Amino acid sequence: MPRGRPVLRVLPLLPLLPLLLCALLTACGAPAAPRDxxxxxxxxxxxxxxxxxxxxxxxxxxxxxxxxxxxxxxxxxxxxxxxxxxxxxxxxxxxxxxxxxxxxxxxxxxxxxxxxxxxxxxxxLPQLWDQGAVTVTRGARSLVLGGEGQSPRTLSGIAAEADRAVPAVSSAWPREWAGRVVVLVPASLERMAELLGRPADTYRGLGAVTTGQIGAGPAPADRVVVNPQAYPELSEQGRRIVLTHEVTHVATRAATSARTPLWLSEGFADWAAYRKTSTTPAQGAPTLARAVRRGELPAALPTTEAFAFGGDPEAAARAYEGAWLACRLIAEKWGEAGLVALYEAAGREPLPNALAQALGTDLDTLTRAWQESLRGELG
Incomplete structure (x- = not known):
């Protein structure tokens, strides 16, 4: 083997050694200059x-x-x-x-x-202030943020109604919650739909809705969003019932989970709203009353699908009314404390377990009692 051959192999690599050494140092954690x-x-x-x-x-x-x-x-x-x-x-x-x-x-x-x-x-989703100037009105138990063009008088009226709703909810839901509420009043129905990320027709007939996350613990961003088109058309009692219903959702959020049946969540909110009024079942559930008089007695408690926004308005009305009367029945038969206990248990346990734990009954027994009350009060 020629003596000079190894030398010929090494010499071309010598100029590359600084580059190889730099690469090795970088791979081992040596600092490198920021690229941008x-x-x-x-x-x-x-x-x-x-x-x-x-x-x-x-x-x-x-x-x-x-x-x-x-x-x-x-x-x-x-x-x-x-x-x-x-x-x-x-x-x-x-x-x-x-x-x-x-x-x-x-x-x-x-x-x-x-x-x-x-x-x-x-x-x-946009924030209210993305849609223009915001007017702020403070109530004793409420903070009302109005979209561009909302008058201070309108916002003050909503703040007063929210202030009345908060203690009514605290009386119906004797559990710890913030005891105050944030209300958003967009400039128009279309602006409301933008905030909520759904078509305007979804909310056209609704006085207000509640946003927020569902799960254990309080939601940091629960907001009641007022429909500026439908809410002013309500009577004074109608506005009070709508706001009390929505504030109830805020108060019960920490106890609400994906397990909670929608009939219980919506029915409890309506029960809290109607609780201190003289509204009779026939007055508060006219759509369901007409169905019962036609012989169309519900076969089961309302399903989740029955409450869907943008669906059949008659079916949705029957679902809300039936849910209210189911919670009203529970409060009368098992006591208000029993209804609250059921709500809490249903957020943790499957409904059959919650009924047995809170009321000592089962779903079939509750359903038959509810159907019987519908016949007696609406038939």
């Missing part, structure tokens, strides 16, 4: 900009306002888009930060990045 300092600057710009809520939110009792950037996309050398999660609380009302997915537009000027626009991220 602009992304770092964009994140810093968002952090600095988000320390103070925008001026258009003045008057809303915000705290903990912050944006957590999740991604940055460069559109050009001087333009970028950041995706972020907005976190905030309504001071005195929210028990934990509410969240909102946002998209921020940024521009670079004079070597500095600044935020030029803040909007809902694609697919995310």
């Amino acid at each position: 300092t602009a992304e770092r600057d964009v994140r810093q710009a968002v952090a600095g900009w988000s320390r103070t809520p925008p001026e258009r939110l003045a008057g809303i009792p915000l705290e903990g306002w912050s944006y957590e950037v999740t991604s940055v996309r460069r559109a050009s050398a001087r333009a970028a888009t950041a995706r972020a999660e907005l976190r905030y609380r309504l001071a005195g009302y929210d028990t934990a930060p509410a969240g909102s997915a946002r998209e921020l537009a940024l521009a670079e000027e004079g070597g500095r990045w600044r935020v030029t626009a803040d909007r809902p991220a694609p697919g995310a």
